[in-house]
Amino acid sequence: MPYVVHRLLAAALVVLGTTTLIFAVLYWLPGDPATLIAGENATEESIARIRALLGTDRPFWEQYADYMAGLLRGDLGISFATQEPVTVRLWAQFPSTIALTLFASLVAVIAGVLLGVLAAVNRGNWIDQAVQTVMLFFTSMPSFWLGILLILLFSVNLQWLPAIGSGSLAQLILPVACLGLVASGRLMRMVRNSVLDVLDEHFVTTARSKGLRARRILFLHVLRNALIPVVTLLGILMGELLSGTVVVETLFARQGIGRLLVDAVGVKDIPVIQGAVLLASISFVLINLLVDLSYAVIDPRVRTAS
Amino acid sequence: MAERIALFDDLAVRAPAATGQARWRLAWRRPRLTLPRWIGLKWLAPIAVVAAMLICAIAPGLLAPFDPTDMGDAILSPPDAVHWFGTDHFGRDVLTLMIYGARSSLLMGACAVFVGGLIGALIGLVSGYAGRWIDSVLMRLLDIWMSVPDILLAIILAASLGASLTNTILAVGLVTVPRYARVMRAQVLTVRGRSYVEAARANGCAEIWIVVRHILPHTVSPMLVMATLGVGSSILIGASLSFIGLGVIDDRPDWGFLLSQGRSYLTAAWWFATLPGLAITALVISVNMLGDAIRDRFDPRLGAS
Numbered sequence: 001m002p003y004v005v006h007r008l009l010a011a012a013l014v015v016l017g018t019t020t021l022i023f024a025v026l027y028w029l030p031g032d033p034a035t036l037i038a039g040e041n042a043t044e045e046s047i048a049r050i051r052a053l054l055g056t057d058r059p060f061w062e063q064y065a066d067y068m069a070g071l072l073r074g075d076l077g078i079s080f081a082t083q084e085p086v087t088v089r090l091w092a093q094f095p096s097t098i099a100l101t102l103f104a105s106l107v108a109v110i111a112g113v114l115l116g117v118l119a120a121v122n123r124g125n126w127i128d129q130a131v132q133t134v135m136l137f138f139t140s141m142p143s144f145w146l147g148i149l150l151i152l153l154f155s156v157n158l159q160w161l162p163a164i165g166s167g168s169l170a171q172l173i174l175p176v177a178c179l180g181l182v183a184s185g186r187l188m189r190m191v192r193n194s195v196l197d198v199l200d201e202h203f204v205t206t207a208r209s210k211g212l213r214a215r216r217i218l219f220l221h222v223l224r225n226a227l228i229p230v231v232t233l234l235g236i237l238m239g240e241l242l243s244g245t246v247v248v249e250t251l252f253a254r255q256g257i258g259r260l261l262v263d264a265v266g267v268k269d270i271p272v273i274q275g276a277v278l279l280a281s282i283s284f285v286l287i288n289l290l291v292d293l294s295y296a297v298i299d300p301r302v303r304t305a306s
Numbered sequence: 307m308a309e310r311i312a313l314f315d316d317l318a319v320r321a322p323a324a325t326g327q328a329r330w331r332l333a334w335r336r337p338r339l340t341l342p343r344w345i346g347l348k349w350l351a352p353i354a355v356v357a358a359m360l361i362c363a364i365a366p367g368l369l370a371p372f373d374p375t376d377m378g379d380a381i382l383s384p385p386d387a388v389h390w391f392g393t394d395h396f397g398r399d400v401l402t403l404m405i406y407g408a409r410s411s412l413l414m415g416a417c418a419v420f421v422g423g424l425i426g427a428l429i430g431l432v433s434g435y436a437g438r439w440i441d442s443v444l445m446r447l448l449d450i451w452m453s454v455p456d457i458l459l460a461i462i463l464a465a466s467l468g469a470s471l472t473n474t475i476l477a478v479g480l481v482t483v484p485r486y487a488r489v490m491r492a493q494v495l496t497v498r499g500r501s502y503v504e505a506a507r508a509n510g511c512a513e514i515w516i517v518v519r520h521i522l523p524h525t526v527s528p529m530l531v532m533a534t535l536g537v538g539s540s541i542l543i544g545a546s547l548s549f550i551g552l553g554v555i556d557d558r559p560d561w562g563f564l565l566s567q568g569r570s571y572l573t574a575a576w577w578f579a580t581l582p583g584l585a586i587t588a589l590v591i592s593v594n595m596l597g598d599a600i601r602d603r604f605d606p607r608l609g610a611s
Contacts, residue, residue: 010449013446014446014449014450017446017447017450017453018450018453021450021451022454025462025466028466029465029466030468136594136595137591139538140542140587140590140591140594141583141587141590141591142542142546142549142562142565143546144549144562144566144583145580145583145584145586145587148565148568148583149580149583151572152576152580156572156573156576163572239455239456240456242455243455243456243457243458243546244457246546246550247546247549250549251549261458262461262550262551265465265552273462273465276458277454277458277459277462280455281453281454284454285453
């Protein structure tokens with residue numbers, strides 16, 4: 001199937017470009033990691049030795065070629081701060097981030113679709129108004145503020161759930177709710193518009209004039225068609241969630257790629273920063289690729305058009 | 307819908323064939339003694355909030371009850387008659403800090419959109435107008451740019467540029483470039499194919515004249531809508547950077563940074579973290595409401611997605 005091959009090649013090119021972009025941006029990171037590692041009373045000599053050890057004294061192209069060659073072997077370099085391979089540090093944190101993003105996307109999709117359909121079906125009345133207000137709040141509030149409100153309510157006042165840490169399922173609930181709800185705002189809006197569009201279609205009028213029950217029309221005719229364009233939004237949603245994990249993991253003091261990234265930026269641990277951003281970007285590209293491909297499966301019109 | 311019909315009736319009575327420039331001249335001549343009917347609560351409420359915050363940003367000293375560096379005796383004292391929003395861990399007045407913090411958020415919103423919008427518009431214009439391989443190359447570059455999730459890209463850009471308000475604004479602006487570029491390109495592509503552009507070319511107009519006179523004016527309204535809607539997300543990205551400690555870290559009060567400090571005192575002082583967050587949310591909601599209102603008014607075709 002040429003469409004799949006084309007998409008795969010494009011995705012591979014983007015990943016190559018992304019790696020280059022991240023590498024180039026971080027090459028110009030101000031400050032010298034070697035001086036940080038050497039400590040305050042280090043001599044010029046020992047700083048130079050550390051620099052040679054890290055390989056940061058070599059010219060840009062040499063470092064770049066080295067990094068890309070390593071990448072092909074699945075080697076992301078050695079962490080400046082802990083001397084461990086970057087891949088080891090990333091794999092240690094990745095499961096926690098995956099759990100957070102997966103559950104959060106589940107919350108976002110369920111809340112987004114339910115409320116979006118509810119608003120569209122009640123177009124114009126108070127239910128629609130209420131849902132739209134909620135939507136405006138979710139798209140406009142910073143995730144960390146919602147998180148703080150959740151912590152205040154459920155951890156400080158009610159003392160039902162732990163506020164920080166990771167590992168147990170209870171510790172996952174608040175971060176997931178925070179990340180998922182903030183991301184659901186945009187989805188809600190998209191679902192509402194999409195359902196409204198389909199409600200105006202001729203086949204809905206036909207179904208209605210045939211005397212079909214409203215509920216049957218909604219589930220059989222409207223939702224099937226309305227949810228197709230929403231699938232594309234799932235790709236964008238993943239981008240929001242991956243961005244959000246950085247903030248949410250910091251707020252809830254959870255393990256994860258985002259927290260690792262923030263800590264690495266603090267100590268200028270360039271290989272770890274590179275690895276973390278690259279991992280998130282590749283996941284993002286892959287999910288978008290999957291969304292594109294599944295789109296062609298769900299909606300036959302896409303295949304014939306391309 | 308009723309207001310739109312009324313508007314056309316109005317025009318029809320005064321000038322049956324009022325189109326293009328004639329309609330503009332008519333709009334100027336119409337006496338504007340009362341507010342137009344389409345200005346309702348959805349305009350006035352957000353404008354009031356944004357205006358209040360603008361005043362805080364321009365002249366914080368006028369409104370703030372205390373000095374932002376003034377450390378009183380009452381540390382983490384709850385809201386009362388003296389300190390309306392309580393005090394922080396240094397005994398500073400939280401309301402005062404919030405009033406002084408308005409400046410960095412508003413600057414972030416306005417300037418980041420300006421940077422992102424300008425660069426994005428330029429890329430979109432070149433891409434859409436030049437077409438062919440230039441278009442393909444620029445579009446692939448944007449794909450790469452967009453493949454790094456927003457905040458992650460902002461983090462590495464902010465880290466590389468160094469911590470200061472200007473650099474944070476630049477980082478956030480650069481992150482948002484692709485969305486403006488894409489809207490601009492799409493708009494240029496539609497306008498480029500219209501017959502009056504063809505006519506201008508047939509008349510021997512210079513390319514630059516065609517772009518400035520015939521294409522750019524038609525991109526203004528969608529770009530304006532995008533920019534207004536972009537202010538909110540720029541403020542949010544900027545606040546997130548401050549919150550995780552990678553944004554502005556000098557003495558300047560900043561809502562995101564205040565909130566991250568207040569987070570350590572959640573059990574003792576709920577007001578310290580929640581109220582600055584409320585300010586961010588109120589500002590972003592107002593800006594987004596304005597963006598929606600502007601879109602509905604000036605560019606209904608863009609839809610609500």
